[in-house]
Amino acid sequence: MKRILLCDSDLLTKLSDEVPSNKMRQSLVQGLIKGYKLDELCEIIDVEPIEYKRLTLYHDMDFIKQLILDRKEIDQQSENHEVISNKISEVFDLIEDLVDDEVDAKDDELYGLSHDCYPFPFMKYYINLTAASTIQLSERMCEYIKSQHQQQFQSKIIGLNFYGGRHHGSKSKASGFCYINDINLGISTIRKNLPNSNIFYLDLDLHYGNGVAEAFKFSQKVTTCSVHRFDVGFFPNAGSFEESRTGAYNISTKRGLNDESLKWILEEVVLNLIKKHKPNFLIIQVGCDGLATDVHKQWNLTIKGFNKVIQNLINDIDRSIPIMILGGGGYNNAETAKCWTHLTNFLLDSNFPKDINDFQNEIPEHSLLDYYENDGYKFWTETNSNPSKMHNENTIESLQEIKEYLLSL
Template sequence: MTNINSMVKFAISTSQFQSQVSDLLPCNKSLKSQLIWGLLKAYKLLDHFDYIITDPSSSKEEMLQFHDKKYVEILLDESLNQLPNEVAEEKFEQWKHLSELGKGDDPDAFLSPNDLLKYYNKYTNQCDIVRKRTVIDTDFEDEEESHSSNEDQRSILKEFNLEGDCPMFPFFPLYLKVITGATLKLLDIPGSDLRPLDIDSLSDRFIGMNWDGGRHHAMKRKASGFCYINDIVILLQKLRKKGFKKITYLDFDLHHGDGVERAMLYSKNVQTISLHLYEVGFFPCTGSLKESRGTNTINLPLMHGFNDKNLNELTAQVVLPCIQKFEPEFIVIQCGSDGLIGDSFHEWQLSIRGLTHNIIKIIKQFPQCHVILLGGGGYNPTLSSRFYSYLTWNVLNEFGSEHLLKNPFEDVHFQGKDTTYDILIPDHPYNEFYGDEEHYKFWIYEQDGSSLYKPLKNDNKPSLVTKFREHYQVD
């Protein structure tokens, strides 16, 4: 435990175990979370946290604080905590490869999903659960019964949207319990009693992080957009139970934060602000200006090519005034990385520095607010790992009791020459995944002349900020 005398207490949910569980999610491509974990360790950032949650868990009861009972029971069916025979082993080859690499640096790394489950059951004091036959189980002896049950299964999957981009996958309940718990446990730090800050208690400010959380699309009884349990909504409800009367939720993801917005639509206690791409046919096809409601539900629909300059203006002239008007006690920020230049969506062109700068600016502007930062979208794993490690360092450096001694992302030793773009990813077990990106360079996605730097046409008009200011009546 460090930073004992700091103005801010820092907590993060992360571990080898958590990252390996998170990478069971298909859209993580078996490596996103482990690469984030790898860089956090490589830059020694975890040394500067007061609290590190390594073994998160959540319960059915916590999920039922928002989600429908039948839906949760389907999701947590323990028969899904296994690798079905029909799932080819090669689907886990990359996951296993990263696990073996991690084992070389960390003896606590797990070499199979079964090992993850055994570890989880051990630290949550659960016995091994005997597999039960359920409506999701298609292993039947009777052909007529099997046909009928398969029809039931298809109906249930369709009802809860557990198909398409939201399929069930091996060790599904384990994933949901761990990743949801990683967000919720940030409010259960031992020895802390989070409560609204006043002018005399600013030294008790709290900043928490979970880069595996931020599942903002999940609905009350339906999965959506790679999201199954809405950890954000349950977190917001938990904050209200702790006595926070005003909470701002701010969403930087490329996609509209529709699940959170819908859940909090009629709440006077929670303000939702979402910056997102809004174009015909782009998922989830919601978040228009017309869907806004006063100063509590704020949508900022944007176009292709959104860049740092646009974000700076929007933050200063719209986002900050709207938050100020609401006067929150707590701010939750979803820091999706799919709007960065280099993400596989290729829709926005925010830089790592630019998005980080605006997140820091918001945290700094409201010192009376506790803050929780969550991950979200991001479909280029090596790019996402760069962003979250850089953002983590900047939060620690800006709000800790002392500035960290060295910025590992800049080279300040050479006067009159910009050598920043020569900064390399530090040597660590997952180095090989950065080797093809022009020799391990950290800033390669933002470097002029790089084969990975691909500027986009900007379709956002200068008048857009004025339009938003007029709509939300901010001075």
């Protein structure tokens, strides 16, 4: 028996669409999941706003105050200004603002609110609900785990939140399109609710999950493991495997990583690290900017290959371990929507017997169908079914070297 939770909020979808790095992406993601009617098979968490002071569970108060500064002129720039404003006044009715006259937009740069993280319309509400989504999913999963212990009855629980996974944000600085670190807030929420939790965080985004690795590098109860592209000058310019320490592992890869190499890494390295740390809670960040179709063009993964690796990992670990899956990077909107919809589909399948190819190829009729016009309204296309011709610079020797180093720590 399995229970799947899914975060879904019309308001958060609209607010996430405003994020400059991911314009319109969230509508496509939530829209495609609903187009395939997968939401009907999940237990929906309709995200509710939280008091802003709860964000200090991880972040500094000064940073939060800067993030939530009223910026009405910027809000006006939204094409959806009226719709969003009306919804906000309904939903945020009871949330107290943290007004501080000392806070000034001229200090934005100090908090990373410039360059790749400049203020955008309705940012303060986006921050609130994004943090709330992972916090509320964590709380719901913890409640369920506690009730299961009481009943001596174990069944699988998987939580999905494609609004989350903002892994670059630090305590007092926005970075790399991440304004808030919902992951660290989620992990801290789990630690608070389940003091005996032993959490393993796996990051599969193309970029190093530095915000999470940094936050828990001294923690005995939170292990982080990031598989990413690493090179001098490649954002965030850190995360070589030699910088790893026990409990904070970096699997630094080169250009062209393909499905086979990722499979090898998961089976040979990650699974062994999971066995070593024996977690009782697994969090996977599934940023899909490593797909061959992504604008980055650094890795060469296919949707089927990427999701198969996640499926195998979930099948290989102890079935009683709760799993939280969070979004992350992904800059080809239609392919990101397809990737996470496909992932949701096979997670819903009771015992995963269904072949991963067995998926309705016609994009179902829904309000955003036109976005798939270039794909002939098909889910699978020539480009997303096959890797590109990019050379895989990751040799078995280079991967073996990382494996030996990490398993010796």
